[in-house]
Amino acid sequence: xxxxxxxxxxxxxxxxxxxxxxxxxxxxxxxxxxxxxxxxxxxxxxxxxxxxxxxxxxxxxxxxxxxxxxxxxxxxxxxxxxxxxxxxxxxxxxxxxxxxxxxxxxxxxxxxxxxxxxxxxxxxxxxxxxxxxxxxxxxxxxxxxxxxxxxxxxxxxxxxxxxxxxxxxxxxxxxxxxxxxxxxxxxxxxxxxxxxxxxxxxxxxxxxxxxxxxxxxxxxxxxxxxxxxxxxxxxxxxxxxxxxx
Amino acid sequence: xxxxxxxxxxxxxxxxxxxxxxxxxxxxxxxxxxxxxxxxxxxxxxxxxxxxxxxxxxxxxxxxxxxxxxxxxxxxxxxxxxxxxxxxxxxxxxxxxxxxxxxxxxxxxxxxxxxxxxxxxxxxxxxxxxxxxxxxxxxxxxxxxxxxxxxxxxxxxxxxxxxxxxxxxxxxxxxxxxxxxxxxxxxxxxxxxxxxxxxxxxxxxxxxxxxxxxxxxxxxx
Numbered sequence: 220x221x222x223x224x225x226x227x228x229x230x231x232x233x234x235x236x237x238x239x240x241x242x243x244x245x246x247x248x249x250x251x252x253x254x255x256x257x258x259x260x261x262x263x264x265x266x267x268x269x270x271x272x273x274x275x276x277x278x279x280x281x282x283x284x285x286x287x288x289x290x291x292x293x294x295x296x297x298x299x300x301x302x303x304x305x306x307x308x309x310x311x312x313x314x315x316x317x318x319x320x321x322x323x324x325x326x327x328x329x330x331x332x333x334x335x336x337x338x339x340x341x342x343x344x345x346x347x348x349x350x351x352x353x354x355x356x357x358x359x360x361x362x363x364x365x366x367x368x369x370x371x372x373x374x375x376x377x378x379x380x381x382x383x384x385x386x387x388x389x390x391x392x393x394x395x396x397x398x399x400x401x402x403x404x405x406x407x408x409x410x411x412x413x414x415x416x417x418x419x420x421x422x423x424x425x426x427x428x429x430x431x432x433x434x435x436x437x438x439x440x441x442x443x444x445x446x447x448x449x450x451x452x453x454x455x456x457x458x459x460x461x462x463x464x
Numbered sequence: 465x466x467x468x469x470x471x472x473x474x475x476x477x478x479x480x481x482x483x484x485x486x487x488x489x490x491x492x493x494x495x496x497x498x499x500x501x502x503x504x505x506x507x508x509x510x511x512x513x514x515x516x517x518x519x520x521x522x523x524x525x526x527x528x529x530x531x532x533x534x535x536x537x538x539x540x541x542x543x544x545x546x547x548x549x550x551x552x553x554x555x556x557x558x559x560x561x562x563x564x565x566x567x568x569x570x571x572x573x574x575x576x577x578x579x580x581x582x583x584x585x586x587x588x589x590x591x592x593x594x595x596x597x598x599x600x601x602x603x604x605x606x607x608x609x610x611x612x613x614x615x616x617x618x619x620x621x622x623x624x625x626x627x628x629x630x631x632x633x634x635x636x637x638x639x640x641x642x643x644x645x646x647x648x649x650x651x652x653x654x655x656x657x658x659x660x661x662x663x664x665x666x667x668x669x670x671x672x673x674x675x676x677x678x679x680x681x682x683x684x685x
Contacts, residue, residue, distance in 0.1 A: 268588060270584060270587065270588055291590045291591070291592055292590065293590075294587070294588055294589060294590040295589065295590035298588075298589070299585075299588040299589075301581065301584075301585060301588075303581060305579075305581040305582055305584060305585035306582075306585075307582055307585070307586075307600050308578075308579075308582070308604060308680070308682050308683050309603050309604045309607070309680050309683055318599060319589050319590075322591075322595065322599055323589060323590050323591060323595070351680060351681045351682055352682060353681045353682020353683075354681055354682070364585075367589075371589060371590070
């Protein structure tokens with residue numbers, strides 16, 4: 220397993236958000252986590268790279284456990300894409316992508332620049348390289364943030380609801396970039412309700428409810444014949460919304 | 465009027481002899497205040513509780529007492545515990561410590577105004593908190609703080625005149641001296657006021673230029 224999550228727990232006060240969640244991704248796999256809101260999906264993702272410190276459980280990346288000591292080193296190759304992009308306002312698109320390899324990995328400026336340009340091409344934004352975030356649409360900003368993640372040459376990318384801050388007509392461009400990444404063999408763990416992405420690109424759907432994983436399986440099975448009644452109800456509603464919109 | 469012009473032509477060069485003292489006093493105090501202010505701002509935003517409290521106490525003391533009292537304490541009070549400073553140094557220290565307290569508050573406000581998600585994103589890439597501050601938060605916060613910082617710079621430029629009280633011969637001291645030798649206090653202080661107005665206008669212009677020069681779309685101050 221490239222990413223191994225073992226029995227991760229998290230509570231806020233008396234409220235148990237994660238009741239011991241375990242999952243694994245092997246190299247090149249992409250999995251989509253779905254489930255009702257307030258179920259702990261985003262908390263799980265943040266616990267995986269310790270943006271939120273879990274109360275218990277362990278996370279391994281490529282066989283090495285994440286600890287407070289190695290966390291910065293590990294995060295370099297465990298990228299995170301946020302719901303609201305969080306681009307650096309004062310930097311042009313290309314500098315947003317360049318800063319990681321240059322300042323964190325210590326790559327030479329010229330090399331980092333070329334790499335940044337290459338990643339912007341990959342998300343289809345080479346022509347907007349010199350725009351500031353405020354000059355980009357939401358969909359473009361999210362693609363820049365994906366390029367920023369890619370420039371760190373990560374082993375795994377975690378996506379936290381990457382399209383839910385976007386207008387419906389802008390989700391498509393982000394979803395197609397993500398599908399391409401999955402097809403290129405990137406290892407991805409995605410919290411999202413995008414049924415199309417899940418159908419096309421996910422190797423497995425993980426259904427979470429009430430702070431635990433209820434069931435998981437390939438999309439062909441989960442969308443057609445899930446074991447749990449709750450999973451069926453939820454995915455049915457999602458499917459209808461998708462067709463309706 | 466002609467009378468004033470000829471008086472001014474004679475006295476202005478004398479006043480301006482002391483200009484380097486005023487300007488270096490101001491520049492050193494502002495620079496020291498900016499460095500210290502940044503450190504205190506860090507303490508107030510990111511510091512653990514004891515450090516946060518210490519910085520808060522500092523800021524409250526220096527904002528809550530008159531600068532003249534601080535100056536007298538440093539120049540006249542500290543020698544009693546063995547710290548003897550010459551007047552110029554004492555004035556730099558007093559004005560610097562005072563402006564540090566105000567600048568800390570401006571820096572703190574500017575740092576807090578940067579959406580916290582950007583620091584989170586920096587940390588998520590593997591930056592340490594200091595790297596995030598250095599590469600992401602400060603470049604934005606420093607741009608945002610320019611208008612307030614300009615006010616502070618102009619205020620302190622005028623406040624350098626209190627150094628007169630401990631015998632630093634800056635431009636106010638010089639003007640008073642001219643007054644006593646010519647007994648033309650009215651004219652000399654009008655002239656001095658004009659000098660201050662020109663100085664503060666120049667500083668304001670320069671900082672306004674810096675502000676527009678560093679403007680970035682989407683990053684309003």
